[in-house]
């Protein structure tokens with residue numbers, strides 16, 4: 001069982017996130033999925049296939065940390081395990097956002113297989129929780145896209161447990177995953193990533 005007030009707060013944060021992310025063009029055509037922690041065993045998450053700019057509480061459901069629906073007949077995204085694996089590994093994670101922007105999609109296709117996106121020397125790196133200087137480097141891996149989500153969840157888990165300071169990863173030709181202590185942190189991370197992706201693509205344009 002979960003506390004309904006905590007559920008309502010989590011669901012509202014997801015609805016609000018959808019309006020922002022759809023409005024920026026980062027979650028087109030019913031793509032993407034968002035989640036927010038309710039408690040140590042339950043997560044609120046978007047129902048599969050819903051329009052992210054028009055979410056209501058009816059488009060949010062509850063799953064346990066194995067990704068199984070709790071008190072719901074609805075189906076969450078096929079990618080639910082990519083969310084729950086983060087909540088299970090990091091008790092402090094309060095929200096996970098997955099977006100499908102043009103820039104994340106294009107950039108992830110330009111990074112060579114086996115290489116990470118290295119972000120260095122950008123002032124905006126400080127937008128990520130725990131990053132206090134632009135002098136460090138962010139190393140954002142690009143996982144190959146697959147429909148085998150349990151296998152991908154396992155691959156991401158091995159990576160983020162080895163690199164707990166990194167704030168997100170890309171899936172090739174697909175999109176971004178990022179997380180944070182609160183939904184506000186998580187939204188800031190998406191926005192910072194989008195800025196940095198644009199900078200990287202602009203740099204490639206002028207210096208191919």
Ligand SMILES: [Zn+2]
Pocket residue numbers: 031032033079098100174175
């Ligand atoms: Zn996706």
